[in-house]
Amino acid sequence: MFKSLAKKLPHSLQLRLYHRYDLPRQAALARAAAERTGLPLLETLDLSKVKTSDTVFILGSGASINEIPAPRWERIGRHDSIGLNFWPVHPFVPRIYLFETVARIEGSEAIFDALQSVLNRRANDYRRVVKVISEVWPTDARQLVFELPEGLYPNLYLGYSSTVIARNQKELIAGLRYLRRLGIFAPGDRLPWHFKYAGSVLAALSLAVRMGYRRIVLCGIDMGKAEHFYHDPQRYPEEGGWEFVPRTALHMAARRLEFLVPGQEAVVHFQREILDPAQIELFVENRSSKLFPNVAEMPASLWEQLAAPAAARVER
Numbered sequence: 001m002f003k004s005l006a007k008k009l010p011h012s013l014q015l016r017l018y019h020r021y022d023l024p025r026q027a028a029l030a031r032a033a034a035e036r037t038g039l040p041l042l043e044t045l046d047l048s049k050v051k052t053s054d055t056v057f058i059l060g061s062g063a064s065i066n067e068i069p070a071p072r073w074e075r076i077g078r079h080d081s082i083g084l085n086f087w088p089v090h091p092f093v094p095r096i097y098l099f100e101t102v103a104r105i106e107g108s109e110a111i112f113d114a115l116q117s118v119l120n121r122r123a124n125d126y127r128r129v130v131k132v133i134s135e136v137w138p139t140d141a142r143q144l145v146f147e148l149p150e151g152l153y154p155n156l157y158l159g160y161s162s163t164v165i166a167r168n169q170k171e172l173i174a175g176l177r178y179l180r181r182l183g184i185f186a187p188g189d190r191l192p193w194h195f196k197y198a199g200s201v202l203a204a205l206s207l208a209v210r211m212g213y214r215r216i217v218l219c220g221i222d223m224g225k226a227e228h229f230y231h232d233p234q235r236y237p238e239e240g241g242w243e244f245v246p247r248t249a250l251h252m253a254a255r256r257l258e259f260l261v262p263g264q265e266a267v268v269h270f271q272r273e274i275l276d277p278a279q280i281e282l283f284v285e286n287r288s289s290k291l292f293p294n295v296a297e298m299p300a301s302l303w304e305q306l307a308a309p310a311a312a313r314v315e316r
Contacts, residue, residue, distance in 0.1 A: 011165070011171050011174060012174065014165045015164060015165055015171075015174065015175055015178055016178070018164070018165045019162065019164070019178075019179075022162045022163070023162045023193065025138075026136075026160040026161065026162055026193065027160055027193065029136040029137075029138055029160065030134070030136055030158055030159065030160035032136075033136045033145055033146070033158055034158045036146065037145065037146060037158070039133075039145075039153070039156055039157065039158040040157055040158070041157065041158055041159070042132055042134075042157040042158065042159035042160075042191055042192075042193075043190055043191065043192045043193075044157070045130070045157050045190070045191070046189050046190070047188070047189050047190065047191060047210065047211050048189045050080075050095070050096065050130050050211070051080060051211050051212065051213070052079075052080055052095070053078075053079040053080045053213075054213060054214040054215060055079045055080070055213065055214070055215040055216075055217065055306060056079065056080040056081060056082060056208050056211075056213040056215070056216055056217070057076050057079065057080070057081040057082070057094075057216075057217045057219055057285075058081070058082050058084070058201065058204045058205070058208065058216060058217070058218050058219065058221065059081055059082065059083045059084060059087050059090070059092070059094055059219050059220060060084050060087075060200075060201065060218070060219065060220035060221040060222070061084065061085065061086050061087065061089075061220055061228040061229055061230070062220035062221060062222030062223075062224075062227075062228065062229065062289070063220075063222060063227045063228060063229055063231065063232075064219075064220055064222050064229075064285070064286040064288050064289065065090065065219060065220035065229035066229050066232055066235065067286060067288075068219065068285065068286075072285070072303065073092060074307075075303060075306040075307055076092070076219070077092070078306065078307075079306060080095045080096070080213070081094040081095050081096070082094060082095070082096045082097070082098055082204045082207065082208065083096070083097045083098070084098055084099065084200045084201070084204060085098075085099045085100060085115070085200055086114075086115060086118065086228070086230065087099075088118050088119060088121075088122040088125075088126065089118055089229075089230045089236060089239050090229065090230075093125055093126065093129060094129060095129065095130065096129065096130045096131075096132070096207075097126060097129050097130070097131045097132070098131075098132050098134075098200060098203060098204055098207065099115075099131070099132070099133055099134075099200075100133070100134060100135040100200065101133055101134070101135055101136055101137065101143050101144040101145035102115055102143070102144045103137040103139055103141045103142065103143050103144075104141055104142040104143070104144075105139070105141050110242070110244055111244050112142070112144060114239070114242055114244075115144060116144060116147060118239075119144075119148060119149060119152055120149045123149040123150075123151030123152045124151050126152060127151060127152075127154045127155070128154070128155060129155060130155050130157070131152065131155055131156040131157065132156075132157050132158075132159045132207075133145050133148075133156065133157075133158055133159070134158070134159040134160050134161055134194075134203070135160070135161065135196075136158075136160065145158070159191070159193065159194065160193050161193055161194050161195065161196035161203055161206075162193060162195065162196070163195070163196055163197050164176070164178070164179065164195075164197065166197070166260075166261055167261075168261065169261055169265060169269060172197070172261045172265075172266060172269055173269055173273060176269060176270065176273040176274060177273060179195060180273065180274060184206075185206065185209045185210065185274050185278070186210075187209070187210060187211070187212040188210055191207065191210050194206040194207050194210070197261075197266050198260055198261065198262065198263035198266045199263050201218070201221055201263060201267060202263075202266060202267065202270055205267070205270055205274075205275075209274060209275070209278065209280065213280065214279075214280055214281065215280070215281040215282075215283070215302075216275070216280060216281065216282050216283070217283045217284070217285055217298050218267075218282070218283065218284045218285065218289065218291065218295070219284075219285040219286075220285075220286075221267075221284065221289055221291065222286075222288060222289050222290065223262075223263055223264040223267075223289060223290035223291055224288075224289075224290050225247060225248055226244075226245045226246065226247055226248075227247045227248075228242075230242065231243075231247060264290045264291055264294075267291055267295065268291065268294045268295065271294075271295065282295055282296075283295065283296055283297060283298040283299075283302075284296070284297055284298065285297075285298055
């Protein structure tokens with residue numbers, strides 16, 4: 001009954017009520033999980049000690065990752081990077097790893113088992129990587145956050161996110177402006193929580209804005225079909241057979257639902273409402289992304305600039 005009545009309220013009121021309801025709920029879930037696991041909360045991390053460059057690469061799992069040539073990987077390796085979710089399948093080790101806990105419930109067993117297997121295998125490679133796990137579930141079911149390998153615990157933090165109510169682009173814009181007025185996207189050394197909408201890409205963008213990066217490059221954020229870089233059986237013989245949803249289906253983040261503006265639209269609005277006013281550049285690495293041409297392709301001239309040595313890195 002409450003949800004039914006809430007839907008009849010003006011969006012401006014819905015937006016505020018949901019924010020005041022959801023944020024404390026997510027915080028409570030994260031704090032309970034932190035107490036159970038002994039993991040520190042993300043808000044305890046000094047982000048200024050993590051950031052080592054003004055450019056950051058956000059690494060998604062789209063198939064275009066396999067088209068990135070070796071010289072570009074060398075340039076990416078000179079700067080900060082944020083890997084998302086199934087990124088540890090790839091041999092490149094990022095500076096930051098942002099991933100969601102998965103509940104082993106009906107329909108999600110394969111995802112849970114696959115991600116847990118990868119994390120077990122790559123734990124030692126990621127010991128020095130700053131890792132953030134979030135999205136704790138309010139359920140008694142098995143959750144990844146409670147079954148992580150001990151080798152992954154160093155530099156691992158427990159975070160949480162919140163979103164906005166938005167049934168269309170107009171409401172999403174209103175939600176972004178509301179959060180911007182609250183100071184959620186202002187640069188800072190601490191991050192109590194991050195904004196998330198239509199997938200992990202906006203969570204990474206929210207983190208990047210908070211950390212004060214001046215240029216963000218989206219790699220493998222294809223926003224098309226659910227085909228991923230690890231589906232290449234020659235490169236990834238162990239993971240090539242994974243198919244959590246049909247590969248020809250539209251990516252979950254790109255779908256339009258009652259309370260979900262497709263991810264490719266949400267990213268563009270985030271750019272216009274949050275990044276552009278802060279004079280933060282946003283590019284895609286590959287124009288095959290559905291974000292192009294609304295999000296420009298990284299110019300060759302900038303790739304050449306990135307070949308210069310980055311500032312001295314913090315010891316990892």
